[in-house]
Amino acid sequence: MxxxxxxxxxxxxxxxxxxxxxxxxxxxxxxxxxxxxxxxxxxxxxxxxxxxxxxxxxxxxxxxxxxxxxxxxxxxxxxxxxxxxxxxxxxxxxxxxxxxxxxxxxxxxxxxxxxxxxxxxxxxxxxxxxxxxMSDEGTSNPSAITNSDYYASSTVAFGESVENAKLVGEASTFKLVNGSKHLVCLITNDSAFKTKSVTLYVYTGANYKEKAYQETFTVGDLDWDWIKVPVDATKVGKYVVDIYNDKDTFINSGYFEITR
Known part of the structure; x- marks a missing residue:
């Protein structure tokens, strides 16, 4: 006992x-x-x-x-x-x-x-x-942007297209058409992005744990303060897009939903 x-x-x-x-x-x-x-x-x-x-x-x-x-x-x-x-x-x-x-x-x-x-x-x-x-001269050198605070003012939005740095058909919910949906993601920042490329990690499923795909896009100029990249979805559900610069520094995330 x-x-x-x-x-x-x-x-x-x-x-x-x-x-x-x-x-x-x-x-x-x-x-x-x-x-x-x-x-x-x-x-x-x-x-x-x-x-x-x-x-x-x-x-x-x-x-x-x-x-x-x-x-x-x-x-x-x-x-x-x-x-x-x-x-x-x-x-x-x-x-x-x-x-x-x-x-x-x-x-x-x-x-x-x-x-x-x-x-x-x-x-x-x-x-x-x-x-x-971080070195004082870091913001003029793309290899020095290794802290997400630099992108604290960034925004991420989705739409049908981009004209003159403005989204056309901006929304957070889109309909699946013939088994797919092509979107444009607009990423903006108060300062130049100072990156040679951006990588998108797209997730869906319960708690966004299902990785849909990842893709890297070249950025035309280090001084760009807005970037547009394509995003594709092939099934109904909620999605998150995590965006990183060329030094694997997190920039921001954006969310959208695909319905029938």
């Missing part, structure tokens, strides 16, 4: 501590606003001299039922991690989501440890990150 009680106690302890929930925290360039699925996960980041924002996304297997705290520790000259900052995650318990996000601004280079804390400051998950500065 004592062995049984001990075993049950261990199981209850594990549950109370949140074990076996597959807790995970990552740094990423973007995330799906519905599912919390991170996009462009990385541990090495280039930031501007003035600082840059990076999404921090935490996820687990079941609904989050507690307020979460983000703790950031930074490695000092002695090689030890010391407290750097603490923030509250943007999570509302009543939403019953399995994920939470914080848009954190890094303002100095170095090695960081990012931790997610739950009730009683119990550590649920943690990860490491290395932050480096």
């Amino acid at each position: 004592k062995k049984l009680i001990l075993a049950l106690s261990i199981i209850l302890l594990n549950v109370s501590l949140g074990f076996a929930q597959n807790e995970k925290v990552v740094l990423c360039t973007d995330y799906d606003k519905t599912t919390g699925q991170p996009i462009g996960i990385n541990k090495d980041w280039d930031i501007k001299k003035t600082g840059s924002y990076v999404y921090i996304v935490y996820s687990q297997d079941r609904a989050i039922n507690e307020s979460l705290t983000l703790q950031v520790d930074k490695k000092n000259a002695a090689g030890n991690f010391v407290f750097y900052a603490r923030e509250s995650f943007y999570n509302n318990i009543s939403d019953k989501k399995k994920w939470a996000m914080y848009d954190y601004k890094f303002t100095s280079d170095g090695d960081y440890r990012v931790s997610v804390l739950g009730k009683n400051n119990v550590t649920l998950a943690k990860t490491m990150a290395n932050i480096a500065y």
Whole structure:
């Protein structure tokens, strides 16, 4: 009987501590606003001299039922991690989501440890990150655009065609005709894209986990601040198009739906 009680106690302890929930925290360039699925996960980041924002996304297997705290520790000259900052995650318990996000601004280079804390400051998950500065002359060199913050003002939209940098027939829902639909995607940015090409990753299916295709298109000039590229769909469903530059830096995402 004592062995049984001990075993049950261990199981209850594990549950109370949140074990076996597959807790995970990552740094990423973007995330799906519905599912919390991170996009462009990385541990090495280039930031501007003035600082840059990076999404921090935490996820687990079941609904989050507690307020979460983000703790950031930074490695000092002695090689030890010391407290750097603490923030509250943007999570509302009543939403019953399995994920939470914080848009954190890094303002100095170095090695960081990012931790997610739950009730009683119990550590649920943690990860490491290395932050480096982007060179001041980087924006004039296409090979230096390695941080998505450069494209923070970008937009993505879909339509039937593009005339004089304007979409014709702009919409988010289109009808399938004879088993296919040809669209034009217009990508704009407040500054020149500074890229020799863009790569489109097109996904569909449940939670956009089914990869439809990917394709790379040459950009005619480094100084272009708008780009049009074709997008094709061959079946009914919701689609997301993730767009990256020639250095595999995330630019933006666009969504559309195909109906009958």
